[in-house]
Amino acid sequence: MRFSHSALYLAVTGTLLAVMAGLGAYSCFAVVAATPRLVRMSLMVKNLELTDLCLFSEASYTRHLSMADRFTPFQDSPMVFEHFPSGAVAGPPPHLIPIQNRRWIQGGED
Amino acid sequence: MRRLSIGVVLLTLVCLTAVVAAADLKPRVPGPKDKCPVCGMFVAKYPDFAAQIQFRDGTVAFFDGPKDLFTYYHALPRYNPRKKPSDVAAVFVTGYYTMTPIDGLSAWYVAGSNVFGPMGRELIPFAKESEARDFKKDHSGKAILRFKDITPTVIKGLAE
Amino acid sequence: MRDALERQRHILDFTIASLLRRKGKNGSLLAVYTLIIFILASVLFFTHALKREATEVLRETPEIIVQRTMTGRYQPIPLAYADRIRDIRGVITVQPRLWGYYYDGNFLANYTLVVPREDPPEPGKIDIGSGISRIREAYPGDIIGFTGHDGKPRNFSIRKILSDESQLISADLILISEADYRDFSGISADQATDLVLRVRNPKEYTTIAEKITRLLPDSRPIVRTEILRTYDAVFSWRSGLVIVIFSAAALAFVIFAWDKATGLSAEERREIGILKAVGWETSDVLQMKFWEGSAISLTAFLLGMILAYAHVFFASSFLFAPVLKGWSTLYPQFRLVPYVNFGHVAAIFFLTVVPYTVTTIVPSWRAATIDPDAVMR
Numbered sequence: 001m002r003f004s005h006s007a008l009y010l011a012v013t014g015t016l017l018a019v020m021a022g023l024g025a026y027s028c029f030a031v032v033a034a035t036p037r038l039v040r041m042s043l044m045v046k047n048l049e050l051t052d053l054c055l056f057s058e059a060s061y062t063r064h065l066s067m068a069d070r071f072t073p074f075q076d077s078p079m080v081f082e083h084f085p086s087g088a089v090a091g092p093p094p095h096l097i098p099i100q101n102r103r104w105i106q107g108g109e110d
Numbered sequence: 111m112r113r114l115s116i117g118v119v120l121l122t123l124v125c126l127t128a129v130v131a132a133a134d135l136k137p138r139v140p141g142p143k144d145k146c147p148v149c150g151m152f153v154a155k156y157p158d159f160a161a162q163i164q165f166r167d168g169t170v171a172f173f174d175g176p177k178d179l180f181t182y183y184h185a186l187p188r189y190n191p192r193k194k195p196s197d198v199a200a201v202f203v204t205g206y207y208t209m210t211p212i213d214g215l216s217a218w219y220v221a222g223s224n225v226f227g228p229m230g231r232e233l234i235p236f237a238k239e240s241e242a243r244d245f246k247k248d249h250s251g252k253a254i255l256r257f258k259d260i261t262p263t264v265i266k267g268l269a270e
Numbered sequence: 271m272r273d274a275l276e277r278q279r280h281i282l283d284f285t286i287a288s289l290l291r292r293k294g295k296n297g298s299l300l301a302v303y304t305l306i307i308f309i310l311a312s313v314l315f316f317t318h319a320l321k322r323e324a325t326e327v328l329r330e331t332p333e334i335i336v337q338r339t340m341t342g343r344y345q346p347i348p349l350a351y352a353d354r355i356r357d358i359r360g361v362i363t364v365q366p367r368l369w370g371y372y373y374d375g376n377f378l379a380n381y382t383l384v385v386p387r388e389d390p391p392e393p394g395k396i397d398i399g400s401g402i403s404r405i406r407e408a409y410p411g412d413i414i415g416f417t418g419h420d421g422k423p424r425n426f427s428i429r430k431i432l433s434d435e436s437q438l439i440s441a442d443l444i445l446i447s448e449a450d451y452r453d454f455s456g457i458s459a460d461q462a463t464d465l466v467l468r469v470r471n472p473k474e475y476t477t478i479a480e481k482i483t484r485l486l487p488d489s490r491p492i493v494r495t496e497i498l499r500t501y502d503a504v505f506s507w508r509s510g511l512v513i514v515i516f517s518a519a520a521l522a523f524v525i526f527a528w529d530k531a532t533g534l535s536a537e538e539r540r541e542i543g544i545l546k547a548v549g550w551e552t553s554d555v556l557q558m559k560f561w562e563g564s565a566i567s568l569t570a571f572l573l574g575m576i577l578a579y580a581h582v583f584f585a586s587s588f589l590f591a592p593v594l595k596g597w598s599t600l601y602p603q604f605r606l607v608p609y610v611n612f613g614h615v616a617a618i619f620f621l622t623v624v625p626y627t628v629t630t631i632v633p634s635w636r637a638a639t640i641d642p643d644a645v646m647r
Contacts, residue, residue, distance in 0.1 A: 004279075004283050005282070005283045005284075005285075005286035005287045005290070006279050006280075006282040006283040006286060008286065009282065009286045009565060010282075012569070013568060013569065013572070016569070016572035016573065016576065017572065019572075019576055020572055020575060020576055023576065023579050023608075024610070024612075026608065027583075027608040027609070027610045030583075030607060030608045031607055031608065031609060034607040037435050037436075038323070038326045038327060038607065040433070040435070040436065041326075041327045041435070041436045041438070041439055042326065042327050042328070042329050042330045043330070044432075044433075044436055044439060044440065045327055045328055045329075045330050045331055045439060046330035046331075047386065047387070047388050047389075048384055048386050048443070048445070049331075049332050049367055049384075049387070049466050050328075050331065050384075050439055050440075051328070051331050051332065051335065051492075051497050052328075052439075052497075052500075053324055053327070053328075053438055053439060053501065054382075054399070054401070054437070054438060054439055054440065054441045054442050054443070054602050055438075055594065055602070056594070056598055057379065057380045057381075057382075057401075057441075057442045057598045057600045057601070058380065058598035059380075060371060060380075063371075063380065063382060063442070064382075065500050065501070065504060066492060066496060066497040066500040066501075067335070067337070067492065069339065069342065069343060069344055070339070070342070070490070071342050071343075094496070094499050094500065094503045095492070095493075095496040095499070095500075158471070158473070206471060206473075206474075207359060207360045207470065207471060207474070208362075208470055209470040209471050210470075225473055241359060244359040245359070248359070248477050248481075249477070
């Protein structure tokens with residue numbers, strides 16, 4: 001027996017929707033499951049008095065983004081190619097930017 | 111005469127035990143369902159300014175800030191008709207710098223500062239007078255008050 | 271009701287059949303569309319999850335850190351500063367913090383040395399992050415040599431490797447005892463790298479920070495809220511490279527939709543003409559076009575989303591890794607917690623699927639209202 005085209009389409013869409021719903025459910029589950037790990041990590045942050053994520057270890061101001069001194073962000077603003085990818089992905093910390101210039105860099109509350 | 115003196119001694123003893131009992135009372139932690147009887151807010155969500163009155167019968171009323179506590183205390187017949195001011199066993203407010211419960215009866219309160227609580231202008235409590243003075247200077251407070259100084263007029267003055 | 275459903279079903283049948291007839295064109299359309307949604311969604315998923323994780327993990331970061339600057343650079347801070355700061359109202363404790371960097375020339379990697387206050391390794395021993403362990407193939411018990419400030423080599427034996435799961439914060443860390451660190455880095459006993467303040471009331475952060483700058487003009491306080499905001503801003507979708515990727519994808523989508531909106535190919539016009547000639551009504555044609563637009567855009571949306579999710583949360587965002595790694599040799603291996611902002615998902619849906627469907631219907635509506643005779647001639 002051959003399925004009609006519409007049945008095929010609806011089946012595919014339905015499967016994709018189900019997969020997406022499944023991923024949504026997985027997210028909820030995984031977020032809860034990750035809580036102990038995040039708690040352990042935040043405990044480590046507390047004990048070692050850490051301030052930053054170890055994402056870019058290539059320069060001091062990208063390794064410790066929030067500790068960047070007042071001069072670095074002006075030399076290495078986003079789009080400056082000195083430390084190209086990370087320097088451009090990571091903008092200067094907002095507390096070093098005058099308030100009137102913040103809007104475009106700091107982004108929304110999301 | 112002798113009987114009278116025994117009576118006096120007994121009375122003093124009773125009073126003393128009452129005072130000691132009051133001093134022994136521990137601040138309680140508001141549960142997730144405890145509402146401020148004055149404004150209706152859930153107290154557990156605003157721990158920064160939380161306050162409480164404990165009565166002699168063991169009941170307790172939680173508030174989201176000292177302002178509502180005083181509103182309640184001044185109008186007990188309205189909020190809790192069965193209680194009199196003399197039924198109050200202990201008052202706890204949250205010390206601003208320490209963020210821990212302190213004795214509300216002996217605390218120092220700063221009025222008119224630029225620090226706002228969940229219900230707007232607040233009386234900010236401190237355990238020590240020196241703390242209150244520093245705070246008043248830093249946060250443009252208007253007056254430092256004790257528990258007995260805080261009258262309905264003061265509370266009304268905060269609202270404006 | 272049943273009839274109406276049956277009717278839609280037939281129209282859908284016809285639409286899918288007609289889409290399948292032009293497999294190459296529609297297939298590539300679907301592929302490009304899926305790719306755009308995949309990129310948009312990957313960026314959004316990745317940045318959002320990283321931000322959320324940063325917020326969760328850095329929640330307990332020090333309330334206020336005080337550093338000292340001189341000639342525009344950070345300098346060790348004298349411990350005497352701590353006593354002056356301790357007197358500020360609202361400060362619970364002031365503790366010196368000792369940390370610094372070490373460049374490992376053999377492996378071209380930067381390490382961060384930290385002196386822990388609790389459970390420090392005994393002198394002569396160190397704990398290392400699992401990133402260092404990975405690149406140096408060093409394990410507990412092994413000896414690692416570093417060159418100190420005086421050019422003399424110093425050997426340390428590894429006490430333990432920091433947990434693998436915490437790489438996002440600890441991959442490049444070396445924990446070392448205070449005595450060893452002072453000897454190694456040459457920082458004198460009356461100095462620290464910076465000071466860590468404990469302050470109970472977050473409302474006091476700014477007041478205390480202002481007082482510190484007034485009291486010690488060469489110091490610079492950094493407040494916890496600023497640290498947390500840094501990570502919010504760094505991966506904001508409006509910042510840095512993210513916006514470049516974003517605008518590229520958005521531009522591609524605009525071109526794409528523009529192409530659809532500006533007109534139908536002669537073949538499509540002819541198809542509409544024939545349908546009308548065999549008795550289809552204008553509304554039928556529009557319904558068919560609606561199905562066509564939504565079939566392509568919905569499939570692309572679902573596929574793109576699922577692929578992006580798998581890419582970011584199951585495959586550790588391997589496509590972004592080269593960008594994020596840059597030229598550092600020490601990069602943490604981590605799998606993000608799948609925090610998803612359902613608002614983002616809805617936003618992508620309304621910014622892609624809806625306009626695309628509309629742009630397929632509108633030009634057909636123009637074509638469908640023309641006399642079939644005129645179209646086919």
